[in-house]
Every structure is written in C-alpha cells, then in structure tokens.
Amino acid sequence: MTSVRFIPALPLLAALFHGLMIGVFRRNLSARVAGAITVGSVAGALLLSVVSFAELIGPTSEDAIVDRVGTWIGLGIGSSALVVDLSLRFDPLAAVMCLLITGVGSISLVYSVGDLRGDEREDRGEQRFFAFASLLLGAMLLLVLADDFVLLIAAWSAVGVATWWLLGFWYRDDARVRAATLAFVLGRIGDAALIGAFAVTFWALAEAGSYEAGFVALRQASPTLAAATLEWPVWLGGGPVPVSEVACLLVLLAIATKAGQLPLTGWLGEAIGAPVGALVLVHTVTTVAAPIYLATRLSFLFADAPFASALAAWMGVTTAFVGALVSCAQIDVLRVLAWSTASQIGFAFVAIGVGAPTAAIFQLIAHAFHKGLILMAMGAVIAAIGLERDLWRMGNLGSRLWRTRIDVWIAVLSIAAALPITTGFFALEQIVVAAGVDDTLPGHFVLIALLLSAASATAFSIVRVIALSLYGDTRIPSSVRWDELEDPGPLILWSMAALAALTIGGALIGMPQMWADLLFSDIQNANSLQHFLAPSVVAAGSTPDGQAGAWSYAGLAALMGVLGALPAFWLYLQRPRMLAEITSRIGWLHRGLLRGMDLEPALHRLFIAPVLALAGRWLARGVEERVIEGLTLRGSARVVQSLAGGWLRSAQTGSAMLYIAATIAVGLGLLIFLLHASRG
Amino acid sequence: MPPQIEGHVLSWLIGLPAGTALALLALGALHHALFGARGLPEVIWRLAGLFSTTLTFALGAVGILADFDPERMGPQLVEFVPWIPSLGVHYFVGVDGISLFLVLLTTLLFPLTMLASWKQVDRSLRSFVLLLMFLESGLLGVLLAQNTALFFLAWQATWLPLFFLIGIFGGARRVRTATRFVMVSALASACLLVALLTVSHLSGAPGSAPLLDLATPPAGFGPGLLDSAMLDPEMARGTSPGPSWLFFAFVLAFGLMIPLVPFHAWLPDALGEAPVAITALIAAVGIKLGAYGLLRFALPLCPQPAAQWAPALACLAIIGILYASLIAAVQTDLKRLVAWWTIAQLGLVVLGIFSLEVHGLTGSVILLSSHGMTVAALYFLVGAAVERRGTAEIVAYGGLARPMPVFAVLLGLCVLSAMGMPAFVGFVGAFTIVLSSFSSGPAVGLTALAGSVLAAGYWAWTFRRVALGPVENAENRGLIDLDWRERCVVIVLLLPLVWFGVHPGPVLRRVEPSVLELLRQMDDRRMAPLPIERFERPDRGDEFELIRLDVDPEPTS
Amino acid sequence: MSGFDLAFALCALFSVGGALLVVGGRRTPLVNAIGLVIAMAGVAGACGLAGAPLIGLLQLLVSAAVAMVLLLVTLALVGTGGATLPELSASALVVRGASAIAVVALVGLMMIHGLPAVPAGLAAPDGLADIRDLGRGLFGHDMIVAAAAGFVLLVAIIGSVALVARSPE
C-alpha cells in the first residue's frame, strides 16, 4: 500500500488551499466551510492512519509500510553521496504517532470550529487559523512518518513555522506576536542543531565507508557512530568524544528549544495568546510532541550516548519540577496549563534519559489526552465568562457548567496521576519506576526526589485550578451575568467528551504489566504499547517490571500525587487565610514563580540583547562605519584626494620657469642614470 | 572531440535584448526624423521591452532546457565564431550546469523587473528600458562567455548600465552611490584583467596567438585554457607571477563583486540607494557574477592555490556570514536589511565554493539561484511598499497584514525562503553547503549554522515589525493591497522557489555533472605530473619552465 | 701658447663674458642685448677657429639682428628703464638656486664624462672647402632640410603677423 503519503499530504493540501485563498485570491471562507475542509483532511488522514495501522497489525504484514515517493536531494558520488529520500515509513512508532496526531488533531479542530465561530476578535480570520492548523498537522505527520533524517529536519522546521503563525494568530496584539516570534527563533536554533547532528553523523558514516539514507540504515550504523570520534573543542577540555554523543547533544539542544525544556523553557509559558484550539495542538500533539518523538526515534543513538542521556534526564526532571512549581503560582489559567505542559514533557524526557522511550511515548499520549481535554474545558470556561482568564475571578463555575465540570475532573485526575484508571496515572507510574530502578544515573537520588516532588507539585497546581475555577465562591466579573452562564455548544462538548473517553480508555494500551497483574487476573503483554513499539525503539534501560523496588517507586508515585492534590483542595477551598499567610511567608519565591522565574526575559537578555548590542554598538557603528567603510571607501577617496589635491597639485605651479626647472631636475636624474648604465 | 556549433539559441539570448534596444533607438530616430516627435512613445518602449525580455526568457527556458543534456560535461549549445583570431579572441559561447540556472534566473528577472517597475519609473523611461536591455545582454554575455576576452568585455559592459541606472533613477545620494559602484567595479575589472591576461600569457605557447578560450575550441584554434596544464607551482619561480598571486587577483576581483566581507562596504549603499527594481537586479544577478567568476576562473585555473587557501577563505566567509548577519539585525531600513542578508548569503555561497567538495559547490550554485529569486521577490515587495509609503524605514510600517493581507502573506513566504526554510530551494543549497562545511569539523559547520539562526532572528523580527502588530501609523491604515501585476511578479518568483525546493532533482541533475567536471579539472591540473619542457625565453634570457602544449594533458595516474 | 690658444682664449672670454652679461645684467635690457652681441661674436670667433667661418659670420649677423630687434622691442615696450619687477620671494630664490645648481651639475657631468670622449679630429684642409661642402650639402643631401628651414621661416612670418598685427577694427 502506498497510501501512507496521503496521511501528511491531505492536511498539507488543505493548508495549500487555504493559503492560496488568503494569500493570493484574497477570499476568506467562513469558519464552518474552512473548518470542514481542514477537519475533513485531518479526519481523512486519521482514516488512512487507521487503515494503515490495521494493515500493519494484520497477520500478513511486514514490520513497516514504506512509501518511497522519490529522492528529494541526491548529490555526490562514492561514500559521501548524499541521498535524501522523500520516503515515508509507517512503522509502529509512526503508527502510534499518526493515530495520536490525527485523532487529537481532529478533535481539537472540531472544537475550534465551535470555539472560533463566535470569536469577534479577528474579523474573518478563521480560515487563517485553519490554514495554519492544517500546516502544523501536516508537517507534524510528515515529521513522524519521515524515513530520513533530513526530511525529518525539514518537517521539524515546518512545524516551527506553523507554530509561529498559529501562536501569533492574533497578530495585532504585539505582545502575542512577540512571544510567538521568540518561540520561532529559538526553534531555529533547534533546527540548526538538528542539521548539525545530521551532518556529524553523515560525515562519520561517509568516512567509515558508507552513508545510507533512512532511519533503519542509521540504526544499523549506530555501532559505527559510537566508535567514531570527534575532538572536543579545546575550551571544553579537548579529547575525543563519540559521534553518537555529539549528535545526541545537538539533538538535545533541538529538543530543548522545541519542547520548552530548561534552560530554554521561557517561551512556552508566554506563548498562550492564541485560540484555545491552537494551544491544544501546540501543547499536545505537535510542537511539544515532536521532540519526544524524535528522541524516541533516535533512541538507538541515545543508547550509545550515556552523557547525553543523563543530561536529558536531568533536563527533564528540572523542567518538570520548575514547571510544576511555576504553574502552582500562576494566576492566568492558560499560563498554569502552559507551564504544566513544560513540566509534563519534562517527565517524558526523564523517561528518555533512563532509556525507557516507550514510557515517554505513553506519557506523550497521556499528556495529549488530558492536557488537550483540560485546555478545551478551561477554554470553554473562559469563553463562558467573557474571556476572563484570571483564576481569581472565577469560582464556583462548576455549578453552572456541570458538563464541563466532568471533563475537567477527568483531566485533573489524570494529570495529577491520582486515579489508577487514567492514562496519566500509568504514564507517571512507568516513568517513576523506570527512573527509580535505573541507578546508574548520576545523582540518582536527587533526581528521584525531584521527580517525585514534581509529581506532587503537578497535582497541586492542577487541583488548584479546579478548586479555584469550579468551586468555592464565585468571583466572576460583574459584566458576566451568572444566570446566562452555560455549557458550550455541542461541537465543543462532543470533542471534550471524546478526549475524556480517551483519557480514561488510553490507560488500557500502556498499563504496566505489574499493574495489570495486580488489577486483572491474567493478561499477557498488558503494556501493549510497549510490545507494539518494541521494533521501533531501543530501550537502553532494563525492564522495570520484575525488579525489586519497582513497587516501592510505584507506590511512592501514587502517593505523591495524592499528597499534592489534597492540600490544594484544602488550602484553596477551606483555608484561604492560611494560603495568604503562606504566600506572604514565601513572598520572594511566590513572586519569582509568578513571573515564571524570569525565564522568558532571561532568554531575551541572554540571546537577543547581547546580539543586538554587539551588532549595533560594536559592529555597525564601530567596525563597519569606522574601519571598513572608513578604510575602503572613504579612506581610499581621502588618500587619492590628498595625493592629487595636495602635494601633487601643488607641483603644478603654473610657472613656466618652474616647469623648466623640473625638466632640468628630471633630466639630471636621467643623465646620471644613462651615464651610469653606459659605464657598466 | 572539438565542439561544433550546436545552435544559435545562446546568441539569440544575448542579442535579443540589446538588439531590441537598438532597434527601438533606430525607430525612435526615424520617428523623430519623419514626424519631428521626440522619439517613440514611452508605452511602446515599455511594451517592447517587456515583450523582448519575455521572449528572451521563453527562448531560454524552451530553447536551452530542451537541448541541454544533463549528463554531458563541459559547455553545451556552443557557438564558435572566430572574431579576432590574432588576439585569440573568439565569439565562443556555451552553457553548462553552473551557468544554466543563472542564465534562466537572469532571463526570468528582467521581464519581472519591467513589470515591477511599471509605475515606479516616472521619468527618462526610455533610458530606463534601454539600459535594462543592455544590462541583460551584458549579464547573459558574462554567463555564457567561454572566451576570457568575451567574458571580460561582457563583464565591463555590465556595470556601465548599472552605473547609469543607479545614478539616474536612484535615491537622494544616488550620484555618490553610483560613483562608488563604478569605482568598485572598475577596481574589480582591473584585477580581473591582470589575472586574465596573465593566465593567457602563462598558458600560451610563445609566439602563437594568446590562449583565451576556456573550454576546448574547435579544431584549428588551439587548445582551451583548461586543456593546457600550465599553472604549475614551478611556474612561480623567477620574476614571472605565480599562481598564488594570480589566484588572489581573481579572488580580489570577484570578491569585490560578491562582495566578500572586507570588501563589502559598497553593497549596502548601492542597494540602499538604487531604485528598487534595479536593486533587485543588482542583488539577484549582478553580484552573482562574482561567485560565478570564482567558479569559472579562480578554481579551475588556479587549483593548487585554491586548495591551499580554501580554509582561509572559508574562514573569511564564515566571519562574513556572522558579521553581515549581526549587522543585518540592527538595520532600520528594509533595503539595507536585505542587502546585509545578501552579504551573509553570499558568504555562505563562498563557503560552499571553498569547501572544494561536490556538496558545497553544488549547494553554492543552487543557493545562487535561490538567493537571486528570493532577493528579487523581496525587493519587489519592498518596492511595492515603498511605492505606497515612500519610505523603506521599518518603523514606518507595522501591521500591514491588516490592510494588505496578500502583501503580508507573500512577504511571509519570501521571508521563509530567505531564512532557508525547507520546501524552498534555498534550504537545499544552504543545507548542502553547511553539510559540506561540517566535513572540515563541527566547529566550522556550527558557526556557519549560527548565521542561519541569526537570519531567522532578524527576518522573523522584521516580518513582525512590518506585517504584524497593531497598525500604529495612521498612514498605513488605508494602504491598498497588491494588485494582480504585483502579485504575479512575486508569485512567479515564488513558484520555482517552492517547486525546486520540493523537487530539486532536475536542478541537481544538471548542476552536479558540471561541478564534478570542475573538480576533475582541478584534480587533474593539481595532481597530475605535467609534461614540462625547458626553453629559453626570448626577451630575458632566463630559463623558465613552461608546459608544452601539444602534449595530451591526460593525467598519467 | 700658440696663436690658436690665444685666439681661443679671446673667443672664450668674449662669449662667456657676453653670456654673463646676458644672464646677469640687471640695469637695463640694453646691457643684456649688448652682452648677447658680444657673446655671439665670441661664438662666431670660436666657429671660425673650428673651421666654419661662414657659420660664424652668419651667427654674428643673425645675433646682431636679433639683439637689435629685441632691443628695439624692449625700448618700444618698456623704455630704457630697468625692469621694475617685484622682488623674488625667498622660496622662489631657493628654487632658482637649486635649479641653477642642477644646471651646473647637468653640464658638469657632461663635461666630466663627455670631454674625454671628444675625438681629437683632423684639421680641415681649408675653410673654403668647407663652405663648398656646405653649399653642396644644402642643395644636395640636405635639400629637404633647406626646404624645411624655409617653411620654418614661413611659419615665423605667418605666426608673428597673426599674433602681433593689429586687427582692422
């Protein structure tokens, strides 16, 4: 079957159609028509994914469906021949990702159709939204299906562009556009890093004798990569370093930019000024999902790169912790959720770091479900109370929006990892257990402690959201009439319902064996996700199931969730005074957290301000104007002017007598020279 | 196997624009003589110019592409007419993979420039059209010439129209800018002439007509420069100038035009002051000739010093990329911003050229075309904006997506192309160049990549400040969006950018053989032991080692 | 000291002295003109000593005429009074001094290097034979020269008329 190519092609074609309508013909379709086109295309992709999936798990199938469209870039001869195949590979990992992306993608698009219809902030901008969303989804699908590193990089860049435009959808608000632009520019660092990662592997393989396109070949060549070395720069101490390590470090840089991991996490918390549907896409299945997918895809590379793996784990855990803490203090509900995303993705990278890529994928799935769900739900809430996003101006909304309240609850329980029937619960379980049993990591104990604290803080922050918004006393703005508050329209409700179902049902695909053994009687291969993905990933870490201590870590994880959730309820609903006291006690911390640890300004200060200062003050006004232009253009002109206009000109006195004198002087020289020459 | 005349399409290409211009002049004179009018009406000039340039493009696209054999190395579709045989000057034109797409780009840009400047030129329109046509002929001559004298002639014939175009139609400081431009061009020409003459002197057998043909001319006209293995390092002995010296003459000549970074000061000025349409031509085609010259002359004629100095020049290119990108980041004027970006891009091209490696060289050729189309599209868009608002200052804009959505979308696409995003052909070029730069170590490659990050930074920032955000400036509120003429001009440029970005195969397939041929020539002439014969130089009496010409220069390996 | 030596010394004295008068006479152009005639007389004598009495004679005639004309012109233009030119500035004096030194160096070098190379030569049979030769040459080999000299004189006539003749109006 070669229909795999249509999975990314359908949304991309939709994007192209929208783009032509807007950008060339200047026609805007209504939200309903434009949405229908996009939803149709994504749903078609979903359908194709399902068909392909069926084919993949069917009895006669091979381990992947490869759809080779052609060669994209073919260049060079011999061992350094570069072949970039436009080739799609529907293997288990890609299958999971496709289903997830198209599934959650269609749901969120349906939601957006409902959400955007009443939006009066942008006149006739709906089609633009669907154009960007189609592009984003198409690019993401291409990314997960790409069977070539370079193609993946291309898709990765495209995801970055689509994210930029989607997050900057409300382009007339300068602050939003600014945040989106920052996200994009940071992403370009990641793109560059990926190109670098590819380049080092390419040359390592070319020197070793052969470079072949495709991830399968790359995976087979991983011993070569581990054996080949590069030199560290001198200022990093020198010495050889395996190519795998270098490549993984570069990949990690790309991951950090795209997934908003520390220290490049600031943009994620700020880029919330977009329609909720866009946030759902960005925060669940596309932008922040791509890094996890990439790390999983390259798990064979990480398996050979202990340093980079450890760095990934530490990056993940610190981000998880910091993100969770920051989200505890935020007032803007969307900002809470955004920081929580960073935190959740951080968990996944812990899994990558400890060599449990399946757990990372499962965490991604869980995150997609429950974060999508709560974003939609809170979007509905916000829409209901007149676009008010301040948690302290909500309260008791659950009594009016009772259908929404169910969805919020399901999401909260999953995120807080508090209920053993939710996807989130099992995902966290797996990560904590995997990290717990892998004691080879440097700073293992601290890492585990941070991980568990992060879990706790996550639970706290998410419960805080539900407590402040749906319970307690109402504090809604006076402009909103309480009586008219009601649940959103059917499109939104149904999409939320779908995600809620997935949040619950998703648990079934990735339940750890030991939990399955506990909960059910005899299920073989309970973690079907893990088994399904096994051909696609390389799990460096040992299987945690049978190991001693697995249960203790599992228990701790469950406990920590509850330990985080309950105090939140208690504090925010029962003891507001105590809350205020605590807040004032740790005012410095609270203020810091409220400002997102100043991570976003730090990015500006670290990356942009120095560049501008260097460029503006030193180069443009210093080097360029003074040295280069001064020397080459003005300088040469001045030299010529002074030569000609100065002393050379003063020799032309106009006096015939002096001309004769000059002639005689020259003649004297001529005479001396000729006499001298004639003598010998 | 000497090439024979393989058709006249290239001559038509070169002759059509200038011929049209001359015909128009003659008709105008006739008109003047018969009816006493001041010349032909301007609209006839404009239409005839548009028609002729379009025809040239069609001729190029159909005539060349149809007969161009991607598998063949060396110049194709050659036409050879002895012109001044005693001087070794022949009318010898041909096209190969390196020049093919630059030729197509050139022919494509001229009708677009005509269209884009439809409303921008309000005086001396006849001169404008006339100069444009001469410019096109000159540019095509440079790209197609296979004889160094012809090349030099066309090279010089190129900058004169540009001088007038800048000086007559430019901005406030146009005269100064035009003068600077002409000085730089003259200096470059001087270096080039020294180098070309020396090359032919060192290659030719004493007493015979000087060797000026690059490729092998038909039988009876001696070997081509590339057939005669002359510039052996041994030649450097004595007072005769050696190849290193020559190489630097070439590098200086072409580096001034490219412009390589310490010699770049004229470009932002020229691009900032020239009329926007001409700016597009200068940036898109004019300065490409520098890089083309490096590929055509500096590398194959001086392989040894090229290999020896390639790391240093690559280093210079990288410094240039970073430097230009950083300065671009603080520009306040759109035209100058594009100019600085251009310098950075050309730095990337030079980096690719001096990778001396098939990826980098091919990437450079591709990036040249890609940059040409992108920069032209950008300048056309800037021109449309300037036409409406009268300024290119970035602060004057903001929020244009609201009144001019088509403009914003097209600008956004151009900006993406400028950043080297995938799905634009610029990615293919930049990617392969960067890839090849990694072959000399990750540090080099990563530094080169830093330039692309900076480019993303300032382009995204610029796009935000021009197209996004609130419409703060009241003058921007009522701006009229691009009309169909303007849209088409940009879209026509974007289409190949995207098409070849997605499907670069046809380009690569045609470029790569020529690049391989270039590398082969370099290797042959660098490594093969050369048959050397001693003889007395008549006028000095010193002994020189010269390479005998009648020996087949096949490598003996 | 032979008679030749004596005659030469006299000629040299006349010519150098006259030349010094031309160059250095400061009072009135009259002195310079007389100096020129004296110098030319010396030169004429020297020519005669060298066996070219005709040339010497012609020189004397021409120079006398020239001196006369110059004198007349001078008198007509500025009268007998001395040249009332402003004093030279210091820098002009320096330049003049330097160029005079250069002249001395130039001619001195020629003397030092050239005089030893002057061929001894042979005495001519007699002066009349020389004059005959001269005539033969002028109407033989050197006829073109003679013609050219004629045209040079024509130029002088046309030129002087064109430059000096008063316009009719």
Next chain:
Amino acid sequence: MTVLGGLQWSLLVPAASAALGALAVLAIDALLGRSDDDARAMGRHGLFLSISATIALVSSVLSGLVFLTAGATSSFDPLLGHFRMDGLAAASIVIIGSFGILVTWLSTTYLMALSLRAGDYYALLLLSLSGAFLAFSADHLLLLFMGLELLALPAHVLAGFDRGRLRSNEAGLKSFLLGAFASALLLYGMALLFGASGRLDFPGVRIALASGSPLASAGLALLLMGIGLRAGIAPFHQWAPDVEEGAPTSVTAFVSVCVRGAALLILLRLVVHGLPEDDPTYRAVFATLAVLGIVIGSLMAIVQRNVKRLIAWAGVAQLGIMGLSFAVGGSAAYGAMLFDLIAVGFATLGVLGILLTLASGGREVERIEDFAGVGRSRPALAALTTLFLMALAGLPVTAGFWAKWVLLQSIVAAGRVELVAIALLGSVLLVFAYMRIPTLLYMRDAPEHETSEASTSELAMLLICAAVTLYLGVFPDAVLPGQSDGLIELLAKLTVSPS
C-alpha cells in the same frame, strides 16, 4: 650632382602636399579678401579655406595609404640618406593626417564664432602637420629636428592664436617657452650624439649608443628630454595641461591629438630605428617615465574641474599607458601603442569636438559643470560624449577597450605584469575622472540652457569619430583593402625595425 636626378619625388608627397597646401590656403585667403562684415561671406570664406586644407591633407593621407598598401611592410630603399618612407612612416602619416582633417572641420565654425583669422590658422595647421610628416619619414636626426621644429612652432602660435584672450596668450607663452627650451635641448643632444660617432643618421646613432660612449648617453638624455617635452610625456608634461586649457578649444584638440601624438610617433620612430634593441637601460627609463605618467596623470585628472584640463591630464596618463610599450619593446607592443593612439585620438577629438559643439556664440563650454543636464536637453550629444569617454576609459564596444586590451596583453606577454597592474590602477582612477562627466550629463539637472544649433561640419566630425570608435570597438581587426593581416597585426608589422 647626380643625387638630385635620382630623387624619388613621390616620397615627398605627404609632407609637400601639406606644406604646399598651406601656401595655397594663404593664397586663397589673400584672394578672397576680408569679409568680416558679412557672416555668410565669412562662412563661405572659412568653408573654402577648410576645403582647400582638407584637399591638401587628404592627398597626404591618401599618398600615405598608397605607400602603406603598396608595400608597407618593406621599407623603401633610401635614395637620400636621411629620408625613408617606410611602413611606420606611412602609417603615422595616415593616422596624424586623419586627425588633422578632423581638427580642420571641427575648427570651421569655432573660428568664425571667435572671429579668428582662418587663413593663418589653417596655414599654420598644415605647416605643422607637414613638419610632422617630414619627421615621420626621417631617418636622420637633423631631419627629425627640423620636422619637430616645424611641428612645434606653428603649435605655439596656434596656442596663442586667440591673442586677445589672456589665457590663450598664456598658453602660447608657456608652449613657446617650453618648446624653445626643448629645441635647445634637442639641438645640444644631437650635437653630443654627433660628437660620439660623427653620424646623425639613425643607424649611426644606434651604433654610437651601443658603443657606450658617454657623449652618446648624455646626448640621448638631452634628446629624450627634448622629445619628452614635445610630446608631454611625464615628467616633462607640466606645460601640457596649462597650454591645452588655455588654448582655443580647436587648438586644444590639435595640440593634444596631433602635436603630442606626432611627437610620440616620432619618439617611436627614434626608438625603433635609432636605439639599440632590447637594451634594459632604456627599458627601465621608459618604464619609469610611463609609470610616472600614469600615476601623476590619473591622479591629477581626478581633481580637475575644467574639461579641457581634465582631458589634458588624462592625456598625460594615456601617454603613460602608451609609453609602457616602450618599456617592453617589440613589434607587438608598438603595434598596440599605435592602435591605442588611434583609439584615444579619435575619442579625445570626439570629446573636444563636443565642447566645440556645445560652445555657442563665443561662450566657451569648458567647466565640467556645464555638462549638467545635457543628457536631457541634447540627448544625442550626451550619448556621443558618453561613448567617447567610454573609449577613453577603455570600456567595451569602443575602440579603447581593444586598444587597452591589446596593449596590456603585449606587456603581459613580455612578463611585466607589475606594469600592467600599475596601468590598470591608473585606469581605475581614470574611469573615475572620466565618469564624472556622464554623472553630470545624466544625473544632475541643469539650469535652462540656450541650446545652440550644432553646425553640420562639427556633427559630421563627431559622427566620424563615433563611427570609428564603434567600428574599431566591434571589429578591431578591420583591415585595409589588399591587406590580409588584421589592423593590429599590420600595425605591429609596420614597426618592425629593419636591421
């Protein structure tokens, strides 16, 4: 004497027809009488004179052409010891004679506008040219001297011809003082050379120089100073810009193209026939002079604000570039020099002709600012100006391009790349100097001009200059009928010294 009977009179035709033409002009002028009061009569008067001058010059040029085609490559067997009409002489006559014809017709209207005496003017012009023709075929220093004097004396008069004008008078004065000084130097130099070997014919001079006699060396030094002054070769150039600025514009054209060009050709003749071949000493001298000329001329050209002066300074540089061929020697270089002389000559005549055309009603146009806006008011003239300046700057599709190309190629072929580099550096500066004029023509707006109607003769001459410039720019190897070589090769062959 038997010599007279065997004389080949036909060899004298070029010089004689010019000289006799001068007499004829004088006679016609006298016969026609004064016609100052009637403009039309004056015009007719001037026309007659120019026609007769032209007839004389055309017969010179044609006879030169006949000599050239009849066997230019082989030198004539000299009947008279010091007169030789060889190929170089014939070519020189054709070149300078053609320039002379152009100058004649460029002067016609101008003389009338300035109320100058056309009869004397043309007579002097013709006499000067006859001197040049004489010197071209000299094989003897005396004849060379006489020719140079006959060339220069009328030029002094012509430079001061507009006698009522202070600047013209000053030009004449400077021209005369330096010229007379040069004559004295020439004479004495000849004397010293004569003293070295007792011979004044070129082979004798060559022998004397080759013998290394200090007398000969000193004589050559003085001789070079003298000819250098005549030709305005740097560093003996200083009079040239002053004279060319001050002289009436048509005389400027005459001096800069005919007089200095002829002097250069005479120097070429001396070098080819009279100097030892391949002597590094003279090479070094000429190289130094050439480099000085290029540097000084091009730098000074940049800062000029008077077009005539600019052209003169640039001419110093152009002479320097041409002089490079003396520095390398060889027929190729000399041929290239001749070609460059042709190219530069026509272009210079063109530019100065434009000045003459633009001058209206006695108002001289010579400040560079006067060109402002001409591109708008008189586009054809502006285009022609640009063409001529392009030729001077050595830009393509003009003769100047190929001239510079060939010249530099011949120098490179001799292995003197450093000289080429200097020449090109100078030419860059020259481009700057020249391009200031098109800048004004097209890029600046001017106050309203009263546009004078260009006279037919001037326009015709300009068109001829342009046609030659363009034709040689496209077909630099255009040939004479009956010659199989290209022009460049032909010129090179003409300069081969018959040893």
Next chain:
Amino acid sequence: MTDAPGLDRLVALSLVLFALGMIGVLWRRNLLLILMSLQLMMAAGQLAFVAFGRAWAGVVDSVSRGGSDGQVVALAALVVGAAQIVVGLAIVIAAFRNRGSLDVEQARAMRW
C-alpha cells in the same frame, strides 16, 4: 693634415654657454631676457656642432655619415633659432599687450 688642436676646449666652451643659457632661462623673469638666453643655448648647440663636425670631418666620410655634417646642422639650427625668436617675440608682444608686463611669473593663471 694635422690634428685640429683643442676641440675639447671648444666643446667645453659650448657647454659653458649652454649652461649659462639655461641659467639665464631659469633666473631671468623678463621674457625678453629669457629669449636672449634661449638664443645663447641655441648658439652653444651650433658651436658644438661645428666643433664636432670638425672633429669627424675626415674620419667619417660624407656618404656613410648620411650627408650632413656639423655645419649644415649649425646652419639649420641658426635658421630655426631665428624663427623661434621671431615667433617668441610675437608672443611676448602679445603678452605684453594683454598684461602690460614682461614678467614671466605673472603668466600663472592656469595651474593645478
């Protein structure tokens, strides 16, 4: 025939005159005096020619010499010198009419 004595003395005399003439040209500012000095230089040249002509008179015969001997040259130079003086005088008179002065240093309107 006997040796012609002291030809080198004649040459030396001519050189001295030549030098004095040059110095006069350089030193004097009166145009007429400059003309006289130029005349001196020409005379020096003529004298040198006469002297050298005598030196080579019997050594190089007139055919191989190509005709002219020193005296012919001297005669021609005499004519040229005379013509020069005439032309020069005309220019000087014109200059005096224009400027009212014979100072060569005042003719400096054109320079640079």
